[in-house]
Amino acid sequence: MSETKKILVAVGTRPEAIKMAPVILALRRQSWASVTVLATAQHRQMLDQVMAAFGIDADIDLNLMRPNQSLPELTSRILLGMDEVLRENSYDAVLVQGDTTTVMGVALSAFYRNIPVGHVEAGLRTGDIRNPFPEEMNRVVAGRLSKWHFAPTRSASDNLLREGFPAESVHVTGNTVIDALKAVASRDLDVGVPLPADKRLVLVTSHRRENFGEPLRRICHAVRELVERHEDIHVLFPVHPNPNVTATVEEILGGNPGVTLTQPLDYLPFVAAMKASYLILSDSGGVQEEAPALGKPVLVLRRETERPEAVAEGVAALVGPDSEAIVRQAGRLLTDPAAYAQMARGASPYGDGHASERIVRILGADLQAA
Numbered sequence: 001m002s003e004t005k006k007i008l009v010a011v012g013t014r015p016e017a018i019k020m021a022p023v024i025l026a027l028r029r030q031s032w033a034s035v036t037v038l039a040t041a042q043h044r045q046m047l048d049q050v051m052a053a054f055g056i057d058a059d060i061d062l063n064l065m066r067p068n069q070s071l072p073e074l075t076s077r078i079l080l081g082m083d084e085v086l087r088e089n090s091y092d093a094v095l096v097q098g099d100t101t102t103v104m105g106v107a108l109s110a111f112y113r114n115i116p117v118g119h120v121e122a123g124l125r126t127g128d129i130r131n132p133f134p135e136e137m138n139r140v141v142a143g144r145l146s147k148w149h150f151a152p153t154r155s156a157s158d159n160l161l162r163e164g165f166p167a168e169s170v171h172v173t174g175n176t177v178i179d180a181l182k183a184v185a186s187r188d189l190d191v192g193v194p195l196p197a198d199k200r201l202v203l204v205t206s207h208r209r210e211n212f213g214e215p216l217r218r219i220c221h222a223v224r225e226l227v228e229r230h231e232d233i234h235v236l237f238p239v240h241p242n243p244n245v246t247a248t249v250e251e252i253l254g255g256n257p258g259v260t261l262t263q264p265l266d267y268l269p270f271v272a273a274m275k276a277s278y279l280i281l282s283d284s285g286g287v288q289e290e291a292p293a294l295g296k297p298v299l300v301l302r303r304e305t306e307r308p309e310a311v312a313e314g315v316a317a318l319v320g321p322d323s324e325a326i327v328r329q330a331g332r333l334l335t336d337p338a339a340y341a342q343m344a345r346g347a348s349p350y351g352d353g354h355a356s357e358r359i360v361r362i363l364g365a366d367l368q369a370a
């Protein structure tokens with residue numbers, strides 16, 4: 001019988017937990033794997049929301065979130081907290097997902113303790129080290145520190161091969177976000193927020209650091225103009241709790257009868273909201289991947305994207321945080337059925353729903369051969 005391998009799976013923020021949940025559940029089904037789930041809790045409430053949705057409890061919780069935390073303080077707390085964990089326990093591998101400060105800090109901590117790292121959603125790049133900030137640098141650093149690169153798409157894998165990573169360390173698996181979505185999307189889900197039944201729903205999210213300040217103000221002004229121009233739409237905007245986001249959104253959109261502002265939705269109600277929506281406006285990475293899989297056109301509120309596949313397929317469009325462009329492009333989709341149908345075709349360039357199985361199979365084969 002093969003020896004049990006000890007895997008530490010780290011999650012810090014909402015998107016990491018959503019995308020790592022299928023991997024954790026798949027690993028738990030393996031007889032060769034002993035899984036420890038570690039929450040840095042870089043996010044507190046939003047991480048807990050997702051863990052509860054997937055029925056996953058953290059075995060170790062560093063409980064690191066502080067109000068309006070800065071990158072240096074968060075990074076230091078992650079490094080110190082992780083080192084204590086890694087000093088006291090031995091692991092055969094550490095898994096991280098994505099491009100947050102948790103990912104960079106946990107991968108660096110594992111490197112200091114000489115533990116091999118597997119990077120889920122590896123190889124995404126804009127090519128501009130300051131954009132998105134700090135995520136592009138986080139994923140470059142995590143990549144350098146990793147032994148296994150689980151790339152969601154061929155183009156992500158090509159980025160890694162171009163950077164010189166050995167081909168045998170790079171695996172195209174699909175994105176686990178589609179595994180998570182497929183596990184729930186066919187259920188009868190409820191948004192759980194009262195919304196006018198006679199209006200088309202436009203779902204909006206925004207939280208990127210590059211959009212703080214003036215760009216987010218322009219996004220909010222565009223939303224206000226859209227509801228003024230199109231009386232048959234209603235906007236649902238679950239507001240990210242980062243204080244840089246809430247203050248601006250409340251100031252410009254608070255009290256507007258055409259806009260419902262809510263706390264972040266739990267994952268299942270948020271999937272329900274995506275399914276119920278006519279159109280999605282978002283600067284989120286995960287939402288850019290989910291919307292096409294649900295056949296919903298998504299206007300990306302950023303100037304560049306590390307997820308070019310949906311734009312190339314014509315089911316997502318980059319509009320940037322620019323009021324005029326948002327109002328024009330959203331307006332076209334709201335009034336031109338042919339343009340809408342073209343973008344609402346549905347496509348799933350990010351995966352087939354089996355990414356986590358592939359990741360677990362590759363990891364298991366490698367660790368057991370060692």
Ligand code: UD1
Nearest residue numbers: 013042043044045046047066067068069100101241242243
């Ligand atoms: C972080 C990630 C970003 C990711 C996003 C997903 C970094 C630097 N940023 O951005 O890449 O796209 O998460 O949502 O890793 N807060 C709460 N409750 C929560 C979560 C956040 O109150 O559950 C507030 C706190 O005041 C916290 C602040 O938001 O200090 C910022 O959280 P942080 O994780 O540092 O940055 P995000 O903007 O959430």
Ligand code: UDP
Nearest residue numbers: 015018238264265266267270284285286287
């Ligand atoms: N999401 C959610 N509730 C919300 C908004 C988003 O559950 O109110 C989910 C969404 O389905 C996606 C993920 O959160 O899977 C995206 O997280 P976020 O936008 O915070 O981060 P990013 O993907 O940009 O890093």
